[in-house]
Each structure stands twice: as C-alpha cells, then as structure tokens.
Amino acid sequence: MNKFASALAVSAAMIFVQTSASQAEEGTSTLQTVKDRGNVSCVIGNSFPGFYSLNKEGEWQGMDIDMCRGVAAAVFGDAGKVNFLPVQWAQSFTTIKSGKGDILSKGMTWTLSRDVSQGLDFLDTYFYDGQGFMVRKDLGVTSVKELKGATVCVLTGTSSELNLADYSRTHGLDLKTVVFDDSAVRNTAFFNDNCDALTNDKSGLAAQRSAAPNPADYVVLPETISKEALSFAVKQNDSEWANVVKWTFQAMVAAEEYGITSENVDDMRANSESPIIRRILGVEGDLHVGLGLPQDWAYQVIKNVGNYGEIYERNVGPDSILGLDREGTLNALWQDGGLMYAKSFR
Missing domain, CATH: 3.40.190.10 (Periplasmic binding protein-like II)
Structure with a gap:
C-alpha cells in the first residue's frame, strides 16, 4: 500500500509539473x-x-x-x-x-x-x-455602371469579392465574378483578357497597372464602391x-x-x-x-x-x-x- 501510494504521489507530481510547464508555455506573451x-x-x-x-x-x-x-x-x-x-x-x-x-x-x-x-x-x-475597377482603355467604358453583365476578376475570400456582389445586386449590374486564390494568377488572367474588369482596392489597382505590360492601355474607373x-x-x-x-x-x-x-x-x-x-x-x-x-x-x-x-x-x-x-x-x-x-x- 505504501509503495502504491508513493507511486501515485510521484505520478501526480509529474502530471502537475507537466501541466504547469504547459500552462507557463501557453501563458508566455x-x-x-x-x-x-x-x-x-x-x-x-x-x-x-x-x-x-x-x-x-x-x-x-x-x-x-x-x-x-x-x-x-x-x-x-x-x-x-x-x-x-x-x-x-x-x-x-x-x-x-x-x-x-x-x-x-x-x-x-x-x-x-x-x-x-x-x-x-x-x-x-x-x-x-476604397475599392475600384480597372478596365482596358479600348473597352471604351467610363463608368462601372456601363459594365452590366461583364466578367470581373477578383480574389476569393476577400472583402472585395463581397463588396462586388453587394454593388452588383444594388445596381442591377449582373456582374459575373471570376475568382482566384492567387493575386498573381488573377492579374495575369486580367491582362490576358480573360476578364472584362479587375476589382481591388484602388491602391492595389495602381500597383497592378504599374506592373502591366503596357500600363497606358488600362484605366481605373472613377467610382469608389467601399471604404477599406x-x-x-x-x-x-x-x-x-x-x-x-x-x-x-x-x-x-x-x-x-x-x-x-x-x-x-x-x-x-x-x-x-x-x-x-x-x-x-x-x-x-x-x-x-x-x-x-x-x-x-x-x-x-x-x-x-x-x-x-x-x-x-x-x-x-x-x-x-x-x-x-x-x-x-x-x-x-x-x-x-x-x-x-x-x-x-x-
């Protein structure tokens, strides 16, 4: 009985030490x-x-x-x-x-x-x-309202995707989203004319336009549809x-x-x-x-x-x-x- 009690005491002590160490680790800022x-x-x-x-x-x-x-x-x-x-x-x-x-x-x-x-x-x-839209200049579009039924490249899981859906629904634009989980792939798809427009924060659009093969071929539309x-x-x-x-x-x-x-x-x-x-x-x-x-x-x-x-x-x-x-x-x-x-x- 004494040996059994001693074993229990050692076991309990070991559990206590392990628990304390774990708690200390979790509590480390x-x-x-x-x-x-x-x-x-x-x-x-x-x-x-x-x-x-x-x-x-x-x-x-x-x-x-x-x-x-x-x-x-x-x-x-x-x-x-x-x-x-x-x-x-x-x-x-x-x-x-x-x-x-x-x-x-x-x-x-x-x-x-x-x-x-x-x-x-x-x-x-x-x-x-704020979120905006970029299009090819030769598309002849000067406003997002002229994009009814257009396809739009967007990064999935972002606020941009949700804002796009809200804006399309509010203004009856029936915009078709083409979603990507990689921004580089999204940008390439847009510059290869796989989408009519690219949507992102306007600072992002400026960055993507600057990296385009011919930046002058693209224009950022005037509308800002969100606060970011x-x-x-x-x-x-x-x-x-x-x-x-x-x-x-x-x-x-x-x-x-x-x-x-x-x-x-x-x-x-x-x-x-x-x-x-x-x-x-x-x-x-x-x-x-x-x-x-x-x-x-x-x-x-x-x-x-x-x-x-x-x-x-x-x-x-x-x-x-x-x-x-x-x-x-x-x-x-x-x-x-x-x-x-x-x-x-x-």
Whole structure:
C-alpha cells in the first residue's frame, strides 16, 4: 500500500509539473517569445508593389514592410531583426492564430467578421483606401455602371469579392465574378483578357497597372464602391504585444506631427525643449516601462524607419511606383484634413 501510494504521489507530481510547464508555455506573451527568438515574424502576401514586394536585390520593401521593421526597431533597436512570411490569402489568419506569425501586415481590410471570428485583434489603420475597377482603355467604358453583365476578376475570400456582389445586386449590374486564390494568377488572367474588369482596392489597382505590360492601355474607373481601412492585426487577447505594435505606429504618426524625421531625430533628441518631444524620444519620463521596451524605443523607430510621412512618400507617394498624392486624402494628418491622428504620449 505504501509503495502504491508513493507511486501515485510521484505520478501526480509529474502530471502537475507537466501541466504547469504547459500552462507557463501557453501563458508566455508574444513579446517575450519575440525577445527570446531574436526577431519579429511578420506575415505578408506575395507581392503588392508599394506595400510589400521584392526589389532587384531580393529585399522586401513597402509600407507593410516598414511597419514591421518599425516594430523590430522598437523591440531590438534594429529594424533588420524581422523575418517576413509571405503567405496566400487563405493562410493569413491561421498563420497568426497558430503563433507562426507575430503581426499580420498585408493590406488587410479591418472588418467586423474578421475582428470577431478569426482570432485576431485589429489595432490601427495605416492606410485608408476604397475599392475600384480597372478596365482596358479600348473597352471604351467610363463608368462601372456601363459594365452590366461583364466578367470581373477578383480574389476569393476577400472583402472585395463581397463588396462586388453587394454593388452588383444594388445596381442591377449582373456582374459575373471570376475568382482566384492567387493575386498573381488573377492579374495575369486580367491582362490576358480573360476578364472584362479587375476589382481591388484602388491602391492595389495602381500597383497592378504599374506592373502591366503596357500600363497606358488600362484605366481605373472613377467610382469608389467601399471604404477599406487597411490595418495590421495580432493574435487575439495578447494586450502586451498589441500595445507594442500599436504604439510603434503611433510613434510614427506623432513624429510627423511634431516634425521629427529620421534625419533630424538626433538633433531633436539632444536639443528639443518640448516636453512632448522629449517624452516621445525617451529623454525624460518612463513611458517605456508599461510597454516592456527600452527607454529609447520610439527614437529607434524614427531613426531606423522614419515617421509616417517619410514611409508614405517613399513607398506609395507621388515619386513612387504608385504615384499616390496624399494631399486632400484621408491619409493626410488630421491638421491637413485627413484621419491620421497620433494618440497622446503621456
């Protein structure tokens, strides 16, 4: 009996240890996992020029790429400590939920169903967009309303597919969808005249048009049929990691508001007498403590990646491949009539 009791006690102890270890592993925050791993794992798509695409040197570039590099700079003081995971649209959510990715940053629209049913927490909108249509110029179409009965190439499982169905039904257009699960295949089908039109966010259409064999042969129609708030997301119910990601973005916007750039940030840090700027750059205060980051985290973000305006201009601005003017759009700062508005650094 004593031997039996002792065996039971040992067995119970082993179960307790295994359970505790499992619970500890499950309870480990993403921030700690990232620190232990030594890099940020960023989930992106295969190619969306201006947002995520490979340059001639085989390096990732774009707005989404810079957002992830900013988080790496905040955590490690090194924007290069990030691993990019390009996945197909259908794998976007599961890659985050499974823990293989830390941030989803791939031109994803923030919707109610994605927010509540995909195991994600959407954090901030970094680009305000809207869905449109592109057609061949020789089709002679000047409005979506002239596309009645037309075939439209669209990526399956996206908000674009749902918006297209709603718009067609509302306006009695009887549009025929041709769905694809790979954006590159969709684009090729359109440029090979397998569809009358291609629908996507207008920033995406600008990117796809720029990559066309003859961009001048295509035109983006004037209608915008939806509101698309492109946002990044993290695994649900991990507020510590969510705080790091969203305040990294807020630091980018705040830097632009207060005139801090990657070029002048050292001077600002050394000489600014503004208490707000000094708090942002970690010269004074202890805002970093609640984030679990170094005191100079926001300085590192701005120094390594830049403020929001710098990121916008080099990736999607007038002199970029997309040529998108920011003035007068929702992506302008709030004082310029837009919706970009930094939260308070207090």
